[in-house]
Amino acid sequence: MGLQNTLRALADPIRREILSLLKAGPMSAGDICSHFTVTAAAVSRHLSVLREADLIRDHREGKFIYYELNTSVLEEIMLWITELKGDKDDA
Amino acid sequence: MGLQNTLRALADPIRREILSLLKAGPMSAGDICSHFTVTAAAVSRHLSVLREADLIRDHREGKFIYYELNTSVLEEIMLWITELKGDKDDA
DNA sequence: TTAACAATTAACTTAATTGTTAATTGTACT
DNA sequence: AGTACAATTAACAATTAAGTTAATTGTTAA
Numbered sequence A, B: 001m002g003l004q005n006t007l008r009a010l011a012d013p014i015r016r017e018i019l020s021l022l023k024a025g026p027m028s029a030g031d032i033c034s035h036f037t038v039t040a041a042a043v044s045r046h047l048s049v050l051r052e053a054d055l056i057r058d059h060r061e062g063k064f065i066y067y068e069l070n071t072s073v074l075e076e077i078m079l080w081i082t083e084l085k086g087d088k089d090d091a
Numbered sequence C: 001t002t003a004a005c006a007a008t009t010a011a012c013t014t015a016a017t018t019g020t021t022a023a024t025t026g027t028a029c030t
Numbered sequence D: 001a002g003t004a005c006a007a008t009t010a011a012c013a014a015t016t017a018a019g020t021t022a023a024t025t026g027t028t029a030a
Helices: A002-010 A013-022 A029-033 A040-052 A074-084 B002-010 B013-022 B029-033 B040-052 B074-084
Strands: A056-061 A064-069 B056-061 B064-069
Touching: A002 A013, A002 A040, A002 A074, A002 B002, A002 B013, A013 A029, A013 A040, A013 A056, A013 A064, A013 B002, A013 B074, A029 A040, A029 A064, A040 A056, A074 B013, A074 B074, B002 B013, B002 B040, B002 B074, B013 B029, B013 B040, B013 B056, B013 B064, B029 B040, B029 B064, B040 B056
Parallel strands: none
Antiparallel strands: A056 A064, B056 B064
């Protein structure tokens, strides 16, 4: 379910924007929300989709839940695309 | 609309399988259909999504419409992922 | 022109996704 | 305990997506 989950998670502009935000470093759910016009509940569900895809990790610190980027699962996409593009290694 | 269209198109297992089939070379719609259990109409719609994303190109030869892979739009995804992974060029 | 075939488009159904508001969970503080 | 705050989950409405069958568009050949 890895590649499917990852690509599905990336196929939404808000979720991609969340990932871009997290590029700068870990951020609380509230801080992430403040960058969007949709409600906190909507953002929270986007976060859970990203978490299911293992594109982000979370940990609680007191009242806050911090999210951080996990780019390791993106390797699988890179690999898939590279293979599709023709295995130029064989050339 | 480029990246969004591309990722949305890739976020479906049948569409990814179609692209993988086309890796071997151009193929008619009928040949593509024969690899799947869904109806020809369903495959045709998948093909149109892939075409809108410019992941495939088509041309008619007599009764047949041949599809072939276009991997150039995948560069955009590679770039986006690379940027997300941290712009290691700056290191 | 008519028949036959390849493929797409149309109309419709069902399932999944996205968003909202309201209720719930978890933590800190007095 | 009780209040306040951060964040998630639940329940529902609306949109989008994917599948089916039936009808339509192109093309070839009799």
